[in-house]
Amino acid sequence: MSERRDAGQPAGQQQTGRTAAYDSAFLRACRREPVPHTPVWFMRQAGRSLPEYRKVREGIPMLESCMRPELVTEITLQPVRRHGVDAAIFYSDIVVPLKAIGIDLDIKPGVGPVVAEPVRTRADLDRLRPLDASDVSYVTEAVGMLTAELGTTPLIGFAGAPFTLASYLIEGGPSRTYENTKAMMYGDPELWADLVDRLAGITAAFLDVQIAAGASAVQLFDSWAGALAPAEYRKYVMPASAKVFDAVAHHGVPRIHFGVGTGELLGLMGEAGADVVGVDWRVPLDEAARRVGPGRALQGNLDPAVLFAGHKAVELKAREVLDAASGLEGHVFNLGHGVMPNTNPDALTRLVEYVHGQTAR
Numbered sequence: 269m270s271e272r273r274d275a276g277q278p279a280g281q282q283q284t285g286r287t288a289a290y291d292s293a294f295l296r297a298c299r300r301e302p303v304p305h306t307p308v309w310f311m312r313q314a315g316r317s318l319p320e321y322r323k324v325r326e327g328i329p330m331l332e333s334c335m336r337p338e339l340v341t342e343i344t345l346q347p348v349r350r351h352g353v354d355a356a357i358f359y360s361d362i363v364v365p366l367k368a369i370g371i372d373l374d375i376k377p378g379v380g381p382v383v384a385e386p387v388r389t390r391a392d393l394d395r396l397r398p399l400d401a402s403d404v405s406y407v408t409e410a411v412g413m414l415t416a417e418l419g420t421t422p423l424i425g426f427a428g429a430p431f432t433l434a435s436y437l438i439e440g441g442p443s444r445t446y447e448n449t450k451a452m453m454y455g456d457p458e459l460w461a462d463l464v465d466r467l468a469g470i471t472a473a474f475l476d477v478q479i480a481a482g483a484s485a486v487q488l489f490d491s492w493a494g495a496l497a498p499a500e501y502r503k504y505v506m507p508a509s510a511k512v513f514d515a516v517a518h519h520g521v522p523r524i525h526f527g528v529g530t531g532e533l534l535g536l537m538g539e540a541g542a543d544v545v546g547v548d549w550r551v552p553l554d555e556a557a558r559r560v561g562p563g564r565a566l567q568g569n570l571d572p573a574v575l576f577a578g579h580k581a582v583e584l585k586a587r588e589v590l591d592a593a594s595g596l597e598g599h600v601f602n603l604g605h606g607v608m609p610n611t612n613p614d615a616l617t618r619l620v621e622y623v624h625g626q627t628a629r
């Protein structure tokens with residue numbers, strides 16, 4: 269840990285952003301160091317809850333917007349300007365690296381990623397070639413522009429974890445049951461292992477591009493891992509996610525691991541190689557800390573639906589989160605999942621002010 273911590277303070281020109289952000293509350297909390305206040309950011313803080321987002325996205329398809337560095341920069345900065353959050357999250361999507369290697373897919377509004385030809389057979393795996401930095405030069409460019417603008421505010425890079433990406437590729441789109449995904453996992457474990465191993469390589473390469481360009485931390489989204497029992501997670505998924513974390517460890521930036529409905533998996537998600545474990549709203553943070561064990565910070569975990577209940581209720585529930593987190597070594601305040609599109613952005617701004625005010629030291 270301490271080796272990584274030192275390695276995390278880089279010297280060198282294109283790493284200006286990371287050096288400037290090194291002492292930020294967010295990165296200090298990730299490293300479990302004392303903080304001036306509890307840092308706050310929100311998953312999906314950039315997006316449809318913001319009128320300024322809807323305006324700049326008008327007429328531009330989601331995936332196309334991810335390939336325009338000026339637009340990516342503007343959209344990433346919008347919630348930082350508006351809410352005063354302690355970190356920016358790079359505006360992109362978990363399926364961008366798959367698109368970049370030539371998979372025919374689109375993001376359908378109100379639905380999510382849809383894959384034209386699902387991956388189901390060994391022959392289909394040939395379509396998953398490794399990702400090269402040159403496939404996503406627009407990401408390198410956007411991260412460079414962003415870190416220059418962000419100054420001391422850290423930029424979080426991110427990617428989809430092998431299981432969650434595999435679920436979109438195999439199902440062909442969002443799923444409630446993951447029946448085709450689990451059919452491959454249980455029915456052809458060798459093919460499954462090959463698939464998630466390839467995805468681990470692509471994911472690691474995508475994170476590597478973002479860190480090399482100046483991202484200060486990375487989050488691995490295994491949003492749908494909660495569909496698995498712990499024994500299955502350990503056997504079929506954890507090795508691939510661990511491979512991703514190992515591959516980026518040498519950069520020395522904090523690695524966050526998040527999923528939804530993962531109460532039973534929190535210990536394993538830490539063991540996979542995370543420095544920070546993201547927790548959804550179903551498990552209080554003090555209990556999550558017992559499950560994760562010492563040596564890792566926690567991120568979370570206000571129910572995003574609370575933001576529809578009025579400010580008094582938001583304060584009450586946010587206070588409960590802070591109380592549950594009071595014994596932790598490192599806490600990054602977040603929602604238990606992403607901001608919902610109909611959320612009133614003012615509720616988010618007031619929540620940031622509330623958490624900062626309550627925790628100022």
Ligand code: CP3
Nearest residue numbers: 311312313314315359360361362377378379380489491606
């Ligand atoms: O602010 C941020 O968090 C950064 C941007 C971000 C997006 N997607 C932009 C986006 C991040 C971190 C993601 C990750 C992502 N994408 C995940 C993991 C996070 C999670 O929610 O669990 C997943 C599962 C996806 C796949 C995906 N992309 C879904 C399910 C959707 C929603 C579809 C819909 O319309 O409801 C998307 C589209 C998407 N990605 C939007 C945004 C802002 C909305 C599309 C739009 O604005 O047109």
